[in-house]
Amino acid sequence: MSIFPEEFDPRADVVIVLSLVLVDTPDGAFGFMPGIEGRFVDTTGRIWWGSQLISVGDLQFALNGSAPTGNLSLSFFQDPDAPNLVAEVRALGADYVAGREIIFFEQYLNDHAEFYAPLWGPTEILRRRMRKVTVSAEGPQQREISVSFEGPFENRRTARRRVYNSEDHSALVGASNPSLNFIPRDVNFKEKLFG
Amino acid sequence: MVERPIVTVPRSLMRVTAVDWDIDWREKGAREATDGSMQTVIAAAPRWVGTVPLRLTPETILAWRAIRDEARGRTGLYRLPLVDPLGINLAAGHIPAALRNLGVPFSTDERFLTGQGFSYLPAVELVAAAAPGDRVLILRDLGFGHPLRVGMFLSHNDWPIRITSRTEIEDDDGPLVEVTVAPFLRNAIPAGALIEMAATGIFEVTDGSGNPAYDLSRISTPTLNVQEWLNR
Numbered sequence: 001m002s003i004f005p006e007e008f009d010p011r012a013d014v015v016i017v018l019s020l021v022l023v024d025t026p027d028g029a030f031g032f033m034p035g036i037e038g039r040f041v042d043t044t045g046r047i048w049w050g051s052q053l054i055s056v057g058d059l060q061f062a063l064n065g066s067a068p069t070g071n072l073s074l075s076f077f078q079d080p081d082a083p084n085l086v087a088e089v090r091a092l093g094a095d096y097v098a099g100r101e102i103i104f105f106e107q108y109l110n111d112h113a114e115f116y117a118p119l120w121g122p123t124e125i126l127r128r129r130m131r132k133v134t135v136s137a138e139g140p141q142q143r144e145i146s147v148s149f150e151g152p153f154e155n156r157r158t159a160r161r162r163v164y165n166s167e168d169h170s171a172l173v174g175a176s177n178p179s180l181n182f183i184p185r186d187v188n189f190k191e192k193l194f195g
Numbered sequence: 196m197v198e199r200p201i202v203t204v205p206r207s208l209m210r211v212t213a214v215d216w217d218i219d220w221r222e223k224g225a226r227e228a229t230d231g232s233m234q235t236v237i238a239a240a241p242r243w244v245g246t247v248p249l250r251l252t253p254e255t256i257l258a259w260r261a262i263r264d265e266a267r268g269r270t271g272l273y274r275l276p277l278v279d280p281l282g283i284n285l286a287a288g289h290i291p292a293a294l295r296n297l298g299v300p301f302s303t304d305e306r307f308l309t310g311q312g313f314s315y316l317p318a319v320e321l322v323a324a325a326a327p328g329d330r331v332l333i334l335r336d337l338g339f340g341h342p343l344r345v346g347m348f349l350s351h352n353d354w355p356i357r358i359t360s361r362t363e364i365e366d367d368d369g370p371l372v373e374v375t376v377a378p379f380l381r382n383a384i385p386a387g388a389l390i391e392m393a394a395t396g397i398f399e400v401t402d403g404s405g406n407p408a409y410d411l412s413r414i415s416t417p418t419l420n421v422q423e424w425l426n427r
Binding site: 012013014015016017018019036037038039040049050051077079112113114116117 | 197198220222232233234235236237238239240241326327328329330378379380381424425426427
């Protein structure tokens with residue numbers, strides 16, 4: 001099975017593709033095109049805004065036991081006359097994005113004109129959970145707001161902290177269970193070989 | 196966020212000495228691999244780019260300073276006429292010189308108090324509505340006397356396009372012209388809308404160029420490097 005739409009050949013001589021990212025917030029889901037400028041309307045009518053100020057770090061997949069992490073950041077100069085964007089983001093609170101989804105899409109296109117009239121919907125490639133918003137300032141005016149996100153299995157990157165005894169077994173299955181009282185404590189079974 | 200003012204540059208200031216408007220198709224990585232294959236990846240929408248070398252006389256230097264100061268460097272956006280004397284010669288056409296020089300009057304034949312009328316903008320009418328992504332337009336000549344030619348610019352709502360082919364077709368209402376355009380329409384245009392033949396676009400400068408410095412000759416030859424602004 002291919003993740004690509006039918007008729008799209010990723011090995012063609014010329015490939016047209018757009019990277020999209022959707023950020024879910026209590027005020028609705030917002031779509032962005034990181035790293036490029038422009039405005040893209042997909043087949044469902046959702047508007048994706050592009051900005052060269054938005055950048056995405058390396059996207060990781062959960063391979064070899066590493067917990068995939070990443071971040072999406074917006075760097076900008078604060079106009080002294082404009083409202084303080086950092087303060088506005090802080091005012092939204094820590095829970096504004098925490099635990100919500102950030103979804104990465106690729107939009108495959110077969111023609112330049114499809115930048116403004118796409119045939120296919122965006123293809124989802126990655127779904128992550130946002131953790132927190134961090135803000136950093138560099139110099140008097142330069143600011144960076146970044147959202148860090150993690151994979152859905154982040155709790156599995158460490159051991160489960162459960163051992164084989166009745167207590168932890170009962171906690172795991174959700175009911176009192178004495179089975180492990182009878183667990184063999186000794187694997188060195190003496191067995192008579194002769195007579 | 197910082198507001199980006201849009202500064203309209205009048206056609207009278209666009210005293211260009213060279214014309215190089217081009218479409219930036221945003222291709223990446225067209226290099227030959229070791230097996231001889233080449234793959235081109237395009238990850239952004241095409242846009243118009245250009246270098247605008249100007250030759251400014253003393254009066255226009257002052258006016259250009261005002262434009263440039265209002266645009267505040269790279270903050271502002273320039274609404275530029277895509278001056279292209281080969282595509283359309285505004286001095287030609289069937290319209291009397293008074294109309295071109297003084298501007299188009301009101302229907303009562305009066306002009307504004309300054310003696311100037313509305314700017315003279317030759318246009319063609321779009322017969323059938325067009326959607327974003329379309330490349331074929333059916334146009335009606337409104338009798339301005341400027342021919343629709345392959346390679347000339349048109350624009351609507353400051354989205355420039357360029358004609359790549361033209362076919363004359365006959366309709367019940369009279370002759371029409373079917374044109375294909377490059378790159379493609381970026382905005383929806385309703386039927387009956389006027390498509391400007393004196394094309395304009397909204398551009399941002401890519402560097403600090405355009406300073407009208409002059410020396411003893413009092414002639415300034417600044418160059419403006421621009422690319423189209425797509426975030427709208």
